[in-house]
Amino acid sequence: MVKPAVAVEELRAWEPPDAAQAALREALVAFCLARPDDACLRECEPGHLTASALVVDAAGENVLLTLHGRFHRWVQLGGHCEPDDASLRAAALREATEESGIAGLEIGEHPLHIDVHPVTCSLGLPSRHLDVRYLVRAPEGARPVISDESADLAWWPLDDLPPDADTVPEMVALYRQNSSRS
Template sequence: MNLHAEAVAELSAWRPADPCQESQRHAFLSFLAARADACQRSCEPGHLTASAIVLDATGEHVLLTLHPRVGRWLQLGGHCEPADPTLLAAALREATEESGIDGLVIEPGPLQLEVHPITCSLGLPTRHLDVRYLVRAPAGAQPVRSAESVDLQWWPVHALPSNVDSVPKLVELALRQIAR
């Protein structure tokens, strides 16, 4: 099965408790049904991306990157690559590449879906249909900033930087999931 088919299967099986997320799920599935290239960054109207909210082993800190293009603190993540077998694998690959941390563990199933406008590598205004996952770092993990980041830091989950968008909600969802 290819990434597109895997994305359809994963989002078809996911059942979010939030009615707004259920609506987003249907919108993502409709986009996937309309576009065979929905998982490729070359898809100009928009494309699926995969990201990860990385919590430390204690669940007390979240790893955020200061994104060079956006100029805000964000979760780790990015574009799907042709070799990615699943969105889950894409999110884990991105988190590993951007954090420099080996041994990350990703939780199955999306944590959240979000659509945001952006001008990405195509140089054209587009949309990222972001599928977000929870990732846990091993005890004592020390991140190493990649060239894709201006800065990379652990932040206390209850003392996030002010320069964030949807990160607080994403952290809230991650903390709820690990409390189960």
């Protein structure tokens, strides 16, 4: 299981793109320090860290989104940390691989974006997801396979995202900003 101390190291190694993301990072670090035993466990009722992936195709022109089976919105791939996840980064890659059915995904070294949002989790209790999101690149010719967690799975052009794509446009903007610097 992702240890909160490991999550703190991952978050502190990341340079947030702006003051708002830096403030969220500090809030997640403080949460982990205050809850050293359960910050990454879905059973942590006040909230818990989750890991997500903005999956971009090899050409960098499309993003893979899932029509979430419970929330009925187009969102990035991701979810809860599991016992075998050594880090948030590992959890994000595992979730992206499981939910996309794509082998050979490559994940960025540091987070791309973080978000905190209210959710009624699988335990049926109101909670918060403290979501750490990574950029993930799919190999050339990748073909996704819908998992049990998705109502649908589709590549969306970066310039034509679905209107209910939650915070995906923010992540796409950060991806483009980072790509233009490379």
